[in-house]
Amino acid sequence: MSEIMIENLCKTFGSKDGRVDALKEVSLTIGDGDIYGIIGMSGAGKSTLVRCMNFLERPTGGRVLIGGRPLGSLSERELRRQRERIGMIFQHFNLLMQKTVLENVCFPLYIQGKRKKEARKRAAELLELVGLEERRKAYPSQLSGGQKQRVAIARALASDPEILLCDEATSALDPQTTSSILELLKDINKRFGITIVVITHQMAVVREICTHVAVMKGGQVEEEGKVEDIFAHPRSAAARELIRSDRGGDMQERYGRPEEEIRSGRRIRVVFSENSAFEPVIANMILAFREPVNILRADTKNIGGVAKGEMILEFAPGSINIEAMKTYMSHRGLEAEEVKEDVEQ
Numbered sequence: 001m002s003e004i005m006i007e008n009l010c011k012t013f014g015s016k017d018g019r020v021d022a023l024k025e026v027s028l029t030i031g032d033g034d035i036y037g038i039i040g041m042s043g044a045g046k047s048t049l050v051r052c053m054n055f056l057e058r059p060t061g062g063r064v065l066i067g068g069r070p071l072g073s074l075s076e077r078e079l080r081r082q083r084e085r086i087g088m089i090f091q092h093f094n095l096l097m098q099k100t101v102l103e104n105v106c107f108p109l110y111i112q113g114k115r116k117k118e119a120r121k122r123a124a125e126l127l128e129l130v131g132l133e134e135r136r137k138a139y140p141s142q143l144s145g146g147q148k149q150r151v152a153i154a155r156a157l158a159s160d161p162e163i164l165l166c167d168e169a170t171s172a173l174d175p176q177t178t179s180s181i182l183e184l185l186k187d188i189n190k191r192f193g194i195t196i197v198v199i200t201h202q203m204a205v206v207r208e209i210c211t212h213v214a215v216m217k218g219g220q221v222e223e224e225g226k227v228e229d230i231f232a233h234p235r236s237a238a239a240r241e242l243i244r245s246d247r248g249g250d251m252q253e254r255y256g257r258p259e260e261e262i263r264s265g266r267r268i269r270v271v272f273s274e275n276s277a278f279e280p281v282i283a284n285m286i287l288a289f290r291e292p293v294n295i296l297r298a299d300t301k302n303i304g305g306v307a308k309g310e311m312i313l314e315f316a317p318g319s320i321n322i323e324a325m326k327t328y329m330s331h332r333g334l335e336a337e338e339v340k341e342d343v344e345q
């Protein structure tokens, strides 16, 4: 069992400039086998939270339970054992530059006391899993960023972890390499049932692989739930802002308009899971109400493998048909919600 329960977690750092409350009463549950995203802007407390999950950082209040066992009650030896069951990967890979790819993956196996032959055999299997068996003799400096992260993933898997913590693991990679690393993580989750926690500031990463997400701001969880629900109905300003800044989608070039062109008039955000049905509904609505509607942005996004369409519509200033048009859309399966001023620049 690798369920992670976080209860009222607090972390306060003391410094010469005063106190910093990096985590304020954070509570969440990460289910066994989930791919769980923790998203927020810089300074939100994400790294502190993930470091508290394996007690690399000791919380100042609250509890962390893994598989029902509170980490705070473990002896140092038990804690070391528990940490072996938690792999970690980082933005800057943290590889040993003087060692070959194979030796990098062998490293945690040597620490566990494995013999050289056994460790090399296991490391070779893991390199095959991440698609790098042919680069086993290379040094990290000879690899691309994506390949380095694959080595780091193989190394993290060497101790057969139940949990993999990924701290901004794709932030240093280009979008295409990011997608291939996310695919690899998804595959690992599916094949081995490893619970994966993804720390990121990019909504695109969350929607590509995560099942659940917690949105953090100022050391607190602003919103938490299934990715598709939060994408469709973001409740907090922090979630709306992250969704708004999530660019990338194949329809955008066709419809995309620079945001400077956004004028007055009420705006709504429409979400639908089959984007092909957008156009007839909107076109028929314009015909039915005989009123112009401005498409400010249209986009498709891949949320956990399902294509979701998103559109920002602007109604004519002073229109009296807005509520009727929202009802028209909702009767045709389009989820519509008002876009508040605080999410537009």
Ligand SMILES: Nc1ncnc2c1ncn2[C@@H]1O[C@H](COP(=O)(O)OP(=O)(O)OP(=O)(O)O)[C@@H](O)[C@H]1O
Binding pocket: 013, 014, 015, 020, 021, 022, 040, 041, 042, 043, 044, 045, 046, 047, 048, 049, 201
């Ligand atoms: N060791 C430390 N000593 C003092 N303050 C710290 C320490 N570590 C983190 N903080 C502070 O705690 C807050 C949360 O930092 P944290 O690194 O967890 O945020 P984050 O969401 O991961 O942001 P980033 O993506 O920029 O790392 C910040 O105000 C940070 O300055």
